[in-house]
Amino acid sequence: MNTPTPKAPCGCDELPPGTLTVEEARERILDLVTPVAETRTLPLFETLGHVLAENVVSPVNVPPHRNSAMDGYAVRSADLPTQGTARLRVAGTAWAGRPWEGEVAEGQCVRIMTGAEVPAGADTVIMQEHTERVGDAIVIAGGHQAGQNVRQPGEDIRTGDTVLETGQRLRAVELALLASLGVPEVTVHRKPTVAFFSTGDELIAPGGALGPSQIYDANRYAIFGMLRDLGVELLDLGVIPDTREAVEQAFHKAVAKADAIVTSGGVSVGDADYVKETLDRLGKVDFWKIAMKPGKPLAFGKVERAFFFGLPGNPVSTLVTFYQFARPALRRLMGEQHIPAPLTLRVPAAEPLKKRPGRTDFQRGILERNPEGELVVRSVGQQASHILSGMSRANCFIVLPRESAGVAAGTPVDVQPFEGILS
Numbered sequence: 069m070n071t072p073t074p075k076a077p078c079g080c081d082e083l084p085p086g087t088l089t090v091e092e093a094r095e096r097i098l099d100l101v102t103p104v105a106e107t108r109t110l111p112l113f114e115t116l117g118h119v120l121a122e123n124v125v126s127p128v129n130v131p132p133h134r135n136s137a138m139d140g141y142a143v144r145s146a147d148l149p150t151q152g153t154a155r156l157r158v159a160g161t162a163w164a165g166r167p168w169e170g171e172v173a174e175g176q177c178v179r180i181m182t183g184a185e186v187p188a189g190a191d192t193v194i195m196q197e198h199t200e201r202v203g204d205a206i207v208i209a210g211g212h213q214a215g216q217n218v219r220q221p222g223e224d225i226r227t228g229d230t231v232l233e234t235g236q237r238l239r240a241v242e243l244a245l246l247a248s249l250g251v252p253e254v255t256v257h258r259k260p261t262v263a264f265f266s267t268g269d270e271l272i273a274p275g276g277a278l279g280p281s282q283i284y285d286a287n288r289y290a291i292f293g294m295l296r297d298l299g300v301e302l303l304d305l306g307v308i309p310d311t312r313e314a315v316e317q318a319f320h321k322a323v324a325k326a327d328a329i330v331t332s333g334g335v336s337v338g339d340a341d342y343v344k345e346t347l348d349r350l351g352k353v354d355f356w357k358i359a360m361k362p363g364k365p366l367a368f369g370k371v372e373r374a375f376f377f378g379l380p381g382n383p384v385s386t387l388v389t390f391y392q393f394a395r396p397a398l399r400r401l402m403g404e405q406h407i408p409a410p411l412t413l414r415v416p417a418a419e420p421l422k423k424r425p426g427r428t429d430f431q432r433g434i435l436e437r438n439p440e441g442e443l444v445v446r447s448v449g450q451q452a453s454h455i456l457s458g459m460s461r462a463n464c465f466i467v468l469p470r471e472s473a474g475v476a477a478g479t480p481v482d483v484q485p486f487e488g489i490l491s
């Protein structure tokens with residue numbers, strides 16, 4: 069059922085002047101952010117989550133020697149029977165790390181373990197299960213191929229191959245890969261320090277008692293978690309009240325130590341102008357309207373040498389704008405070179421989805437299998453930008469394009485799974 073998304077009846081393809089699309093905002097941000105220049109050489113165990121600042125060239129072949137892929141018997145392929153069976157005398161045993169030093173002669177074989185070096189003379193390994201042991205000999209039937217079950221030196225990596233390139237984030241598998249080359253340390257970008265604070269006179273830290281008109285500060289915890297997941301160094305500056313002095317002081321503290329600053333609140337139209345004035349004095353920051361929901365207002369720029377992300381205050385907007393804009397930009401700041409757009413799947417909506425044309429919606433959804441076993445997506449329910457419980461229940465964003473006026477059940481929609489971006 070490929071019903072096209074209905075076109076907006078209002079000509080909403082045209083954006084209001086001064087408004088950016090999600091893609092434009094992401095591109096502008098990524099164009100401006102450059103990796104932290106300082107590098108350090110660290111032992112492998114300390115490099116997890118860092119980004120390489122050098123190409124790594126293999127000093128060795130992997131595997132380094134010809135070895136067996138199976139437990140079995142190393143044989144000469146010339147001794148394999150073309151018809152009937154062959155009987156080969158077992159001349160010794162080759163263990164992983166303890167080779168059999170001789171040369172396999174005609175009519176002989178060597179018992180061999182997985183990973184053991186294949187002895188001279190032999191070129192083929194017969195699985196143990198395909199042999200019959202009779203005293204000090206084995207009997208093999210036909211049907212085997214010369215060279216089977218032997219791993220050749222350099223099959224995975226050859227000496228001189230570029231194995232990892234600068235800009236690569238180091239995960240568990242890359243640590244293992246580097247270790248497999250015998251590389252004990254690598255040069256990585258210094259991890260950036262990111263300062264963060266929440267703004268708002270109404271905010272109280274958890275643990276305190278709520279007074280009239282007050283709410284608990286949720287966003288600093290969201291930002292903390294998202295930054296920690298990324299692996300940057302953190303500088304928590306707390307809750308900052310809506311006064312010129314407090315905001316100015318917070319920015320001064322931040323720029324003294326941080327490579328980037330992430331804040332929540334105070335960037336909407338109608339918010340106190342002193343945030344804007346302070347930022348104008350300290351750097352160059354643009355206040356954007358992005359054609360998206362949630363997360364329309366966003367401030368981005370530089371405060372002295374630090375990149376600044378002013379995220380909107382509604383908690384779901386804070387999370388959505390962080391994932392769509394701040395996260396890719398901070399990955400670049402960490403040194404990553406290839407930052408793919410979020411993985412997007414096309415999945416039918418299990419139910420109608422409501423939307424008004426004009427902005428790209430990032431609805432919170434649940435990606436699941438229907439009784440027929442097909443992937444479908446449904447809404448978590450309430451979609452307003454203060455409904456944090458819905459974001460918690462969601463496992464994906466349902467991304468509905470600007471012109472969409474909602475979709476009928478069964479319509480394929482774009483879905484960005486959280487797996488891999490949220491943890």
Ligand code: AMP
Binds near residue numbers: 283380381383
């Ligand atoms: P603002 O972007 O500052 O205009 O805030 C927009 C909405 O988000 C208001 O309802 C605020 O009370 C709320 N809000 C702002 N900051 C936070 C925060 N740290 N935690 C929870 N809600 C917040």
Ligand code: MG
Binds near residue numbers: 268381
């Ligand atoms: Mg506020």
